[in-house]
Amino acid sequence: MVNLLKFIHLLDLLSLPLALRADWLYRHMGQLPTTPVTKPLPKLSIILPARNEVHNLGRSLPTLQSINYPGYFELIVVDDNSTDSTATLAEEFYTTAIRLDTLPPGWLGKPHACHQGATRATGEWLLFTDADVLHHPNGPANAVRHAMQRNLDVLSLFLEHRGTNFTERLSLMVAYAGLFAGLRRLEKFINGQYILLRREIYQASGGFAAVRNEKLEDLALGAHLNQLGYRIQTMRGAGAASVKMYTDNFQLWHGMTRLSAGTLKWLGVSSLITALFTTAVISPLLNTMPKRRKNKPHGWALLTWGITAAGFLPWARRFGSYWLALLAPLGAIPVLSAAVWGIIRQMLGRGVVWKDRIV
Numbered sequence: 001m002v003n004l005l006k007f008i009h010l011l012d013l014l015s016l017p018l019a020l021r022a023d024w025l026y027r028h029m030g031q032l033p034t035t036p037v038t039k040p041l042p043k044l045s046i047i048l049p050a051r052n053e054v055h056n057l058g059r060s061l062p063t064l065q066s067i068n069y070p071g072y073f074e075l076i077v078v079d080d081n082s083t084d085s086t087a088t089l090a091e092e093f094y095t096t097a098i099r100l101d102t103l104p105p106g107w108l109g110k111p112h113a114c115h116q117g118a119t120r121a122t123g124e125w126l127l128f129t130d131a132d133v134l135h136h137p138n139g140p141a142n143a144v145r146h147a148m149q150r151n152l153d154v155l156s157l158f159l160e161h162r163g164t165n166f167t168e169r170l171s172l173m174v175a176y177a178g179l180f181a182g183l184r185r186l187e188k189f190i191n192g193q194y195i196l197l198r199r200e201i202y203q204a205s206g207g208f209a210a211v212r213n214e215k216l217e218d219l220a221l222g223a224h225l226n227q228l229g230y231r232i233q234t235m236r237g238a239g240a241a242s243v244k245m246y247t248d249n250f251q252l253w254h255g256m257t258r259l260s261a262g263t264l265k266w267l268g269v270s271s272l273i274t275a276l277f278t279t280a281v282i283s284p285l286l287n288t289m290p291k292r293r294k295n296k297p298h299g300w301a302l303l304t305w306g307i308t309a310a311g312f313l314p315w316a317r318r319f320g321s322y323w324l325a326l327l328a329p330l331g332a333i334p335v336l337s338a339a340v341w342g343i344i345r346q347m348l349g350r351g352v353v354w355k356d357r358i359v
Contacts, residue, residue: 157237
């Protein structure tokens with residue numbers, strides 16, 4: 001019993017070192033340079049898979065059409081069996097619109113849409129991005145220039161978040177801190193919101209066709225490319241683009257359920273560290289309950305809450321307000337709940353709901 005109490009006390013204090021480690025890893029990814037590019041760059045194909053994204057495309061496509069790219073570029077929107085006017089809107093913006101009406105057996109929707117866009121692309125570089133991403137005018141040029149200067153095969157960016165919903169910002173703050181707390185090797189981890197790679201590498205590796213049935217196709221593709229020995233770099237790209245991942249709390253729940261359940265496969269032991277971290281973040285909240293308080297030193301709940309908040313200060317700044325750090329234990333509740341629910345559904349063979357599909 002004494003050893004158990006010592007472990008629980010240790011768990012209460014674990015959030016601070018893990019949060020600081022997560023911040024250190026995030027900062028040491030490096031920031032994509034944002035200086036203007038003047039020298040000519042190779043042809044770029046920007047591929048945007050979209051399923052029922054008419055509400056996002058009206059904002060994202062103008063930012064892509066306004067980029068300052070010193071070379072030829074093409075925009076390809078792949079309508080992934082949408083039930084709204086996604087393809088029609090894409091055509092109104094004079095982009096190449098590919099309409100997909102069926103999903104072949106063995107494929108999931110996004111890998112199939114990305115692959116179909118890649119087969120139509122003619123650029124030397126391929127940039128896969130999402131419909132909810134707004135691009136800075138110099139972003140794509142900065143990314144291609146950096147990849148060429150570093151002789152990279154793949155460059156992926158973590159983007160600035162535009163979340164306006166309080167619950168979204170609080171939950172994603174905890175989720176991202178937890179993700180980086182558990183990561184060991186960033187080169188295996190690429191972010192599907194922004195993936196730039198050489199076209200010849202895409203073709204040689206099989207690209208998204210090699211991960212056609214993976215729920216988290218970006219993590220799967222990163223592991224696949226890393227296994228093949230390609231040169232991969234993951235960076236911070238706050239000056240290149242921003243993203244608003246979810247439209248409401250309902251979509252936030254399904255998104256976190258999908259991500260939490262899927263990362264277990266690709267992060268392995270790292271996912272256990274993430275789970276331990278999230279549990280430690282909730283611990284100060286549990287310490288306020290009468291039964292837990294009886295087994296704790298006086299003021300322990302207040303102390304652990306303050307320690308947890310201190311660890312989240314840099315993450316709270318990234319997600320819009322230092323005040324979010326004080327509420328981190330509350331933000332961990334939906335994150336951990338979504339993870340448990342997603343894992344249960346996977347174990348029962350029911351999958352999780354995403355974009356009106358079971359994946």
